[in-house]
Every structure is written in C-alpha cells, then in structure tokens.
Amino acid sequence: MSITNRFFFRSLSVAVLGAALAGPGLAAPHRGGEASLARGAVPDTTPQQRYQTAIREAGGGLKISLQECRALHAPQRKECESQARARYQADMAKAQAILRGDPHAGPVNVVGGPIRSTETVYQVKP
Numbered sequence: 001m002s003i004t005n006r007f008f009f010r011s012l013s014v015a016v017l018g019a020a021l022a023g024p025g026l027a028a029p030h031r032g033g034e035a036s037l038a039r040g041a042v043p044d045t046t047p048q049q050r051y052q053t054a055i056r057e058a059g060g061g062l063k064i065s066l067q068e069c070r071a072l073h074a075p076q077r078k079e080c081e082s083q084a085r086a087r088y089q090a091d092m093a094k095a096q097a098i099l100r101g102d103p104h105a106g107p108v109n110v111v112g113g114p115i116r117s118t119e120t121v122y123q124v125k126p
Helices: 003-022 031-040 047-069 074-100
Strands: none
Touching: 047 074
C-alpha cells in the first residue's frame, strides 16, 4: 500500500469516526434550551413556583454583585460584598414569605419601569 493510499484511508477513518461521535447532536437541536424558554414564557401560578423563581433570582443577583465587587479595591470591596450579602439575605427572606403565601410578598428585586420597546433606534445625523 502506498503512502498516498494510507493517508487517504487514515483521513477517511478519522472523518467517519468524527461523524459517528458527533451523532445526532448535529442533526437535532438541543431540546433543553427550548423547554427552558417555553417554561419561562409561562407565568408562575403557585407559591412554590414563585419561590423557586425568587431564589434563583436572589442567587443570580448575589453572583453578579460579587463579581462587580471583585473589580473594586480592597477597602471598598469588603463593604460592597457585605451589602451584596445583606441584599441576598433580604431577597431570601422575601422568597420565604412568598412560599408561606404572604399576600403582601411581591416579586424580588423589581427595578425600573415597564419595557417600552425592544427595538433599538439610532438617529444618524448627516
């Protein structure tokens, strides 16, 4: 067998092996993402669902706040981390109130007003 034939067969076997390992993942889209999006489009109706959403938001908020705190200098960082953890504890207390069915417990961390537009418009001046 010549060197050219060996190279051809090795290349072919690598291509076939790669296609076999890729399997149906390339042919079909990931279904978990679609299910998550579909679930997110449905409003929470039970206290348990609202509680789960609230603790996810509280944990996500803590994670983002701590990342932002790490960009600060040491004296400011300690204060920032302390405030972030205090906010997390307050958010978790609100989540517990939601689970208990407290009618006055609203969503956690409501910031800003309603969304006015999802389209960004740029004014180009001549």
